[in-house]
Amino acid sequence: MRLALALLIGWFALPAAAVTCENITYLGKSYTACDVDPAVDDLRLFLKDEDRILGSFRAIEGLAGVTALPFAMNAGMYHADRAPVGHYVENGVQVMRVIPNAGPGNFGLLPNGVFCITDTTAQVIETLRYVAESPACRDATQSGPMLVIDGALHPRFLPDGTSRFLRNGVGTSVDGDRAVFVISNEAVSFHEFASFFRDHLQLPNALYFDGKVSRLHAPALGRSDFGAQMGPIVGVVE
Template sequence: MRLALALLFAWLALPAAAVTCENVTYQGKSYSTCTVDPATEQLRLFLKDGDSILGSFSAIEGLPGVTALPFAMNAGMYHADRAPVGHYVENGVEVMRVIPNAGPGNFGLLPNGVFCITDDSARVIETLRYVEEAPVCRDATQSGPMLVIDGELHPRFLPDGTSRFLRNGVGTTEAGDRAVFVISNDAVSFHEFGSFFRDYLQLSNALYFDGKVSRLHAPALGRSDFGVQMGPIVGVVE
């Protein structure tokens, strides 16, 4: 009996697994999701190692001090030289300023937003609100368009939209205590993708990362996508 109680207390003392990845189907489309608790996991952004852009999940796994990479995903649009298109902060250092105005492509389809990470929270914030609030983010990446804004889909998303790609993005709770990263395994429209965050995951704010370049590293799912070199990457390291 004493041994059983000791084993039970030891099990309860173990930290809860805060990265949970799974495959789900919603309205006939397949999605892979990874849920992160930013208060207990080392959720970070990655761009360079010294002067060299990392560009791949394997490069992050090779960084000094990294013993495991339980989750990673491309995290925002980038130029041909893989420099971030919009605002980018890593470990408190601003690499690229905020771009508040409309522009070409999905990034400039306002409203867009910023994914802001602190030591114990992660929030998706619409860009103009981000500029007004000026939160102190340890890491931040700007992308667009917003998928869900305060519980509403982006106003430009049409239920009968015909543009379909494999897409990825992130949604967060209002409190910032949970971030859910999603990649579609089927080609989906913006309306379908945004609806997954709002209606299935019931998240109040969500941000699009990319469509033509969507990659996921999730060992729990037996998956580590490869292909073209990436710009900003978000991941959980051990």
């Protein structure tokens, strides 16, 4: 009886996802930020289920073994067939190599970076440093441009920039014990978006995910954005 009771108490004591999402107004602009502890939350990247590209939050919720999806977001740029534009690793398997050189569009606006997930950490790493150090990422997705690089905003971002979109991205702490995923709730410039990570969240490194396809799944806020099918997705599962 005592053993059964101890097992029951232990079952109820299993850690639940600690991810928290909140709406924040900063310098007159509205954002939603989801704070993840990689050592506690089961943070993963998702692209395919066998040969089928998942493409939606609902498809991830339907995967075997997934009982809840407390957070998810699109996680990197992709081609028309939804294949990743840059480096992509899922559960230790490389799907796409690293693209180290400059190129067209936001992705190729160097420096860009890689979001690297291990079993206990999550870090945004500038691409050339990533290549040089070859970190052991269980999951990784490359995107660009970097928003914040070692505490400095991307050198191409202008305070009076006129390009404005709904944007999303991720910022991480120095030691990788905190990852904050952010989506703007209104059109913002790169400078405004990057400043939110550096000056409000005080994160030294941050990476842009997208500005044409920016979506968030945060059921605690009663939110699950919909639209055209996505490529890579990052999420916390239970």
